[in-house]
Amino acid sequence: MHVMAGVLIDAQGRVLLAQRPPGKHLAGSWEFPGGKLEEGESPAAGLARELHEELGIQVTAPGESLIRVPWRYGDRLLLLDAWILRQWESEPVSLEGQALQWCAPDAVDLTMLAPADRPILRALQLPARYPITPADVAPESFDAWHERLVRALHAGERLILLRLPRWPLERVRELADMLLPVARLQGAQLMLSGDLDGARELGRGVGVQLKARQLMALETRPLPWDQPVGASCHEAGELIHASAVADFATLSPVATTATHPDQAPLGWDAFRQMVDGAALPVYALGGMRDEDMTTAQRGGAQGISGIRGFW
Structure with missing residues (x-):
């Protein structure tokens, strides 16, 4: 119907x-x-x-x-x-x-909506851009990246993933905590990479981007409705499962990336087919730049997410 x-x-x-x-x-x-x-x-x-x-x-x-x-x-x-x-x-x-x-x-309040209408509200709330911090950022760059992220929030970014694998977990949480007053003032959301405990500790304004293995181990959303849950997906089964657990997802790699040049990209046709079966907003990830926004949204995407092309 x-x-x-x-x-x-x-x-x-x-x-x-x-x-x-x-x-x-x-x-x-x-x-x-x-x-x-x-x-x-x-x-x-x-x-x-x-x-x-x-x-x-x-x-x-x-x-x-x-x-x-x-x-x-x-x-x-x-x-x-x-x-x-x-x-x-x-x-x-x-x-x-x-x-x-x-x-x-x-x-x-999302809980007052009929379940099928909740993804509509999320799509309305979410921005078209979802930048991710580069994986090679060294812990010594804490102050520089704090300043850079504050500038990004003031410039209009409304959803940022703090993915900093070289940093101690507590240091990433400290960065998020320092950014949180600015994010709340700007109406933005900060996302932690896989760190559910950190998101619970920091509260409203901080969500989590679930890794694929975390996603598939969950049956229900792991955070309150005022803390966003994203999911990192790479195939249709993960994307469908994310519809029951997360508010939005990234689907990758859409195009060839500099970080994983040997990984075969999905391409836009496969991306569209997978998005058509998903009941949540989906960002195109992998080799994305601002000029890909129109193509992505025509393919059913909420927008684009990326690393190198966003900083």
């Missing part, structure tokens, strides 16, 4: 949520408004029709594809196809008995 979801964003940057009324599946949960496509209907036409029937609005400009979420509720398999809309006529009103509310995306 192909279901369209409208992510309506107003002039204040708020998003519209609708509550499922009594008597419906997942009654009381909040969701993005929309509904089923009819046979032969295009996604844009179907979404416009559903929003007119549900909210009384007339869509006046094409939407922008955000994420496609394959999901299973019991025996029912659906594809939730979310599009961002910024222009419409009339004020949205409840025409089907549902409660409505406008919310700042970062203020929404």
Whole structure:
């Protein structure tokens, strides 16, 4: 079942949520408004029709594809196809008995959303860039990299992975702790590489990027909802498993990398096929540079992640 979801964003940057009324599946949960496509209907036409029937609005400009979420509720398999809309006529009103509310995306409690709608909110919250610190940074470069990361946060980076394998674990945690006030002020998230205990210790604003072996050993997300969980994936099975454990994933290597020149890249066709089966936002990783952003997003990616091309 192909279901369209409208992510309506107003002039204040708020998003519209609708509550499922009594008597419906997942009654009381909040969701993005929309509904089923009819046979032969295009996604844009179907979404416009559903929003007119549900909210009384007339869509006046094409939407922008955000994420496609394959999901299973019991025996029912659906594809939730979310599009961002910024222009419409009339004020949205409840025409089907549902409660409505406008919310700042970062203020929404994920637990109040229907499970299939949570990846949509995550895709809306996450940035398009996900830089990773270089693996060859020496511990003696602590001060220099602290300054560099502060500049990056002030320059607009909103998600940074502190992957520093040459550093003692406590030193990486110390760096994250020093960066945390700036990150919180800027609305950014810091990610630790595989260090769940460190993320739990530092709390809100610090998440973890799970390594593939950690990911496959988990059955549920390992951190509270206000701490992001990423997953490092390299094949379809890992990516599908990440949908139950993480908020987002990286999929690599998409292209040939300088650090692993002998590793065969996935290529964009395989990347797209794997992303189509994943129910979470996915970053393209491996040989990525800023000029790859458009190609990545056309291939279904949240955006791009990288090391050398980002610093």
